[in-house]
Structure formats: structure tokens, C-alpha cells
Amino acid sequence: MATTPRIAIIGGGPGGLMLARLLALHDIACTVFERDTYADERPQGGSLDLHPDTGQRAMRRAGLDAAFLAEARPEDQGDRLYDPDGTLLFDRSGAGDDRPEIDRTALRRILLESLAPGTVRWNSRVTAIIHAGDDRHDVMVDGASARFDVVVGADGAWSRVRPLLSAATPGYEGVALIELGLDVRRHASVDALVGGGKMMAVGDNRVLIGQRNGHGHIRGYAGWRMPEPAARALAAATREQVRATALAAFAGWAPHLIDLIVQGDLLAVRPLHALPIGHCWTSRRGLTLIGDAAHLMSPFSGEGVNLALADAADLAEAIASNTGWAAVTKFERRMVERATPAAEGAADGLNGAFSHAGVTHILAHYRERSAA
Numbered sequence: 001m002a003t004t005p006r007i008a009i010i011g012g013g014p015g016g017l018m019l020a021r022l023l024a025l026h027d028i029a030c031t032v033f034e035r036d037t038y039a040d041e042r043p044q045g046g047s048l049d050l051h052p053d054t055g056q057r058a059m060r061r062a063g064l065d066a067a068f069l070a071e072a073r074p075e076d077q078g079d080r081l082y083d084p085d086g087t088l089l090f091d092r093s094g095a096g097d098d099r100p101e102i103d104r105t106a107l108r109r110i111l112l113e114s115l116a117p118g119t120v121r122w123n124s125r126v127t128a129i130i131h132a133g134d135d136r137h138d139v140m141v142d143g144a145s146a147r148f149d150v151v152v153g154a155d156g157a158w159s160r161v162r163p164l165l166s167a168a169t170p171g172y173e174g175v176a177l178i179e180l181g182l183d184v185r186r187h188a189s190v191d192a193l194v195g196g197g198k199m200m201a202v203g204d205n206r207v208l209i210g211q212r213n214g215h216g217h218i219r220g221y222a223g224w225r226m227p228e229p230a231a232r233a234l235a236a237a238t239r240e241q242v243r244a245t246a247l248a249a250f251a252g253w254a255p256h257l258i259d260l261i262v263q264g265d266l267l268a269v270r271p272l273h274a275l276p277i278g279h280c281w282t283s284r285r286g287l288t289l290i291g292d293a294a295h296l297m298s299p300f301s302g303e304g305v306n307l308a309l310a311d312a313a314d315l316a317e318a319i320a321s322n323t324g325w326a327a328v329t330k331f332e333r334r335m336v337e338r339a340t341p342a343a344e345g346a347a348d349g350l351n352g353a354f355s356h357a358g359v360t361h362i363l364a365h366y367r368e369r370s371a372a
């Protein structure tokens with residue numbers, strides 16, 4: 001690697017922005033290409049809990065732990081579990097856990113405010129990465145191109161960088177989630193249902209989730225198993241059709257659980273995808289991946305953003321070590337080793353939640369965790 005490499009980061013999600021911040025702390029400049037036209041163009045999604053050894057470690061290294069703690073909600077780490085009749089089977093306050101929640105919007109703002117103006121090039125959808133010889137690559141945006149020594153794919157599930165390194169593509173996980181938004185002031189029954197953190201109601205291959213977010217918001221999810229064409233059709237359906245399909249899927253469930261679907265504003269339909277567990281590639285000078293681009297997994301392990309932040313921290317160290325591409329190759333190996341058990345956990349979590357055994361697996365998992 002050149003002593004002052006020109007670095008492009010594709011994607012201004014948590015992984016890409018954290019990498020830009022940490023490189024800046026090492027006096028290494030970079031450009032982040034982000035397709036969003038501005039920071040708040042689209043809802044960033046629900047709340048995330050940052051884990052001590054991964055997400056929180058990266059925030060500390062970035063000098064952003066105080067900003068994180070100012071926004072974090074340690075009080076929202078509780079778990080509740082219901083059966084489809086609405087019987088509360090498990091209720092844990094979560095007080096004393098070290099996985100504080102933070103809204104995605106707040107996390108993105110903290111990271112963006114830590115960067116020098118101009119670091120992120122908004123409205124820059126990368127359409128191609130072209131090998132330019134000498135291990136360098138041209139990044140194409142809107143028909144124009146710029147050449148870089150290192151291109152980092154931090155561009156999530158459908159990465160444009162990944163195909164240059166690997167033939168793997170995300171596979172459909174057999175489940176789609178309907179994402180819903182609620183406000184505690186208008187939806188007191190859902191507020192009471194969710195409790196101090198997150199609730200799940202689990203039945204035969206069906207799951208309802210309510211997750212407390214900051215500023216009096218609740219994020220809801222209704223998920224069930226469906227074939228991929230049905231998930232695609234649902235993603236293209238009208239709001240009324242989506243709500244009607246969800247209500248039919250949860251027919252017979254307790255009315256106070258169904259309130260999540262009846263009362264929620266429909267935000268998105270999210271078919272879940274994952275890369276093959278243990279996804280890896282032959283290291284190639286000048287190109288690498290972090291976060292979901294490298295190891296997309298279902299959200300049922302709660303590790304995705306934590307891994308993306310930890311990857312960023314470790315890649316920044318590798319680049320700043322100035323010891324050549326071997327340091328990046330070593331980083332890639334370690335990243336795969338760390339992501340593999342998390343991806344196994346995500347697959348187990350999804351299959352445990354969406355099964356004919358209904359609530360049994362999740363109840364056992366919660367009891368095991370609280371006994372540990």
C-alpha cells in the first residue's frame with residue numbers, strides 16, 4: 001500500500017462512517033460515496049443495542065463514547081415474551097445489562113458530526129468499480145470516475161464491491177418482516193404491551209415484535225414464513241393490501257397483540273436475506289469489504305451493526321499500521337472468524353423464532369440467558 005493511499009469508502013452506513021472517522025484520527029483522508037441525497041432522506045430503521053466488545057469498543061476508539069452515552073437508552077434493554085393468546089410468559093427488566101440502545105438516526109448523526117465537512121459525497125450512487133491496473137480501481141458515479149488505491153465496500157446487503165471479490169450473493173431466508181411505526185402518545189395499549197425494551201409474541205412460524213425507540217416511538221415488526229415470490233409480491237403491494245395480508249396471517253391471535261398491526265403506520269416490507277455462513281474470498285490488493293457487504297445475516301442475532309462497527313475499527317488499524325496489504329488480509333481473516341459464529345447464531349435465532357414449535361425455543365433461550 002502507498003504511504004498515503006487514496007481511499008474510497010462505498011456506503012455511509014454505520015460501518016463506512018465509523019471507518020472514515022477512525023482513518024481521520026490517523027490523519028488518513030478518505031471519500032465516502034453515499035447514494036442517499038442527504039442524511040435524513042430515508043428512515044434509518046429501529047433502535048440498536050451496542051455490545052461492549054464490538055460496537056461500544058469502536059465508539060470508544062473513535063472518541064465518541066460520551067456522545068453515544070448522551071443518546072443511549074440503558075433503560076430500554078428489557079425483554080418480554082408472549083404466546084399468541086397474549087399470555088405473558090417472560091418479563092425481564094434488563095437493568096444492569098451493558099448493551100444500551102441507541103436510535104439509528106442518532107448513531108448516524110453522531111458519526112457524521114465527527115467527520116470533516118465534505119468527507120461524505122451525498123447523492124453519489126456508485127454504479128461500477130473498474131480495475132484500473134496497478135492494484136488501483138476507478139469508482140464510477142453518474143458516468144464520471146475517480147481513481148483510488150483502496151476501495152472499501154461498506155455498501156450493505158447488495159454491495160457493488162463484493163462481486164469483484166466473490167461470487168456469493170445473499171439468499172432469501174424464507175421470512176419477510178412488515179415494519180411498523182407507532183407513537184406511545186397515540187397508542188397507549190401498544191406502549192403497555194412493549195414494556196421496558198422489546199416484546200416478542202411467537203406462534204406457529206409467526207412472530208410479532210415491538211421495540212421501544214427514543215422520543216416516544218415504538219418500532220413494530222410482523223414476520224412470517226412465506227415463499228420468495230410471495231415476499232416480492234408483498235413488497236410491491238399497496239399499504240392496504242400489506243395490512244390485510246398481515247392481519248390474515250395473524251388471524252386468531254389476541255386482539256391486544258394484533259393492535260401492533262392494526263394501529264401501526266406501515267413503513268416497509270423487508271424480506272430477510274443472508275450471505276452464506278463463513279463467507280470469505282481470496283484477498284485482492286486494493287479492494288476489501290466490511291459490515292453487511294462482507295457478512296450479511298438476519299437481524300435475529302442483534303450483531304449486524306456491532307460487527308460493522310468493529311470491522312471498521314480493525315480495518316482502520318490495519319490501514320494505519322502502514323505495513324502493506326498483508327495487514328488487510330489478516331484483518332479479513334479475523335473478520336470472517338468473528339462473523340461466522342454470529343451468523344450461525346442469527347440463523348439459529350431465525351429458525352428458533354419461526355418454527356412449528358411456536359414459542360418453545362425462544363422461551364428456553366430467554367430462560368437460559370437470564371440464568372447465565
Ligand SMILES: Cc1cc2nc3c(=O)[nH]c(=O)nc-3n(C[C@H](O)[C@H](O)[C@H](O)COP(=O)(O)OP(=O)(O)OC[C@H]3O[C@@H](n4cnc5c(N)ncnc54)[C@H](O)[C@@H]3O)c2cc1C
Pocket residue numbers: 010011012013014015016033034035036045047048049124125126127154155156157158159160177270290291292293299302303304305306307308
Ligand atoms: C429489520 C432489521 C433489524 C435489524 N436490527 C438490528 C439490531 O437490532 N442490531 C444489530 O446489530 N443489527 C440489526 N440489523 C442489522 C444492521 O442494520 C446491519 O447489520 C447494519 O446496518 C450494517 O451496517 P453497514 O454499514 O455494513 O451497512 P448498511 O447499514 O446497509 O449501510 C450501507 C450504506 O451504503 C449505502 N449504499 C448502498 N449501495 C450503495 C451504492 N451503490 N453507492 C453508494 N452508497 C450505497 C446505503 O445507502 C447505506 O447508507 C437489523 C437489520 C434489519 C433489516
